[in-house]
Amino acid sequence: MVVVFLHGWSPNAPFPLIGAYRYVAIALPAMLLSMFVLIGAALPAKSLSVVEVVEAQRGLWNVVRQPLGLPLFMALGLAITLRGPFDYADGAELAGGTSAEESGPALALWKFARAAMLVAFSAMAATAFLGGHLGPVLPGPVWLLLKTLAVMAATVAAGRFFVRMPPARMLTLLWVVLLPLSFASLALVGVEVLP
Numbered sequence: 001m002v003v004v005f006l007h008g009w010s011p012n013a014p015f016p017l018i019g020a021y022r023y024v025a026i027a028l029p030a031m032l033l034s035m036f037v038l039i040g041a042a043l044p045a046k047s048l049s050v051v052e053v054v055e056a057q058r059g060l061w062n063v064v065r066q067p068l069g070l071p072l073f074m075a076l077g078l079a080i081t082l083r084g085p086f087d088y089a090d091g092a093e094l095a096g097g098t099s100a101e102e103s104g105p106a107l108a109l110w111k112f113a114r115a116a117m118l119v120a121f122s123a124m125a126a127t128a129f130l131g132g133h134l135g136p137v138l139p140g141p142v143w144l145l146l147k148t149l150a151v152m153a154a155t156v157a158a159g160r161f162f163v164r165m166p167p168a169r170m171l172t173l174l175w176v177v178l179l180p181l182s183f184a185s186l187a188l189v190g191v192e193v194l195p
Contacts (some may be wrong), residue, residue, distance in 0.1 A: 011101035029174035030079035036182040038049040041128040054132035068185040077121040083159030137155040
């Protein structure tokens with residue numbers, strides 16, 4: 001969130017700055033959403049260690065244990081990769097938003113950074129909710145790669161499928177619907193896992 005804001009602030013121009021402020025307004029509740037969802041994924045492991053989270057999924061993946069977790073975490077993925085309904089930073093109505101003043105190598109580097117965030121998010125989602133490297137027959141790294149690619153494809157498809165709402169409606173959706181839903185999902189996992 002800070003990087004996107006600084007990316008929009010650094011050109012000292014109005015459109016990139018507006019894109020940066022809009023992104024921060026939308027990304028903050030999305031980050032809070034991810035906090036509840038990731039805590040719910042870590043509860044069965046009783047640890048924040050990613051290795052322990054994966055091992056806790058040996059019998060049952062978190063996507064089954066916490067069915068709302070992955071879809072809610074995907075909302076965060078759309079927000080941090082600036083895709084679909086959460087692309088308020090680089091919108092066309094802002095002449096490119098935070099990227100309005102860039103071209104050439106700087107724009108290519110920004111697009112590379114967005115792609116790197118997509119890969120990192122997808123790998124974390126595959127690890128936290130789809131059992132990471134766990135799977136039959138194939139070696140662990142192959143399973144992790146396949147699951148990461150599946151999450152990447154779903155994120156890109158969702159980014160193209162869902163339309164962007166006006167910022168006020170998106171904030172209402174995040175604060176009034178999705179955030180309480182993520183807290184309810186965390187509470188249900190807590191009741192199931194913690195005696």
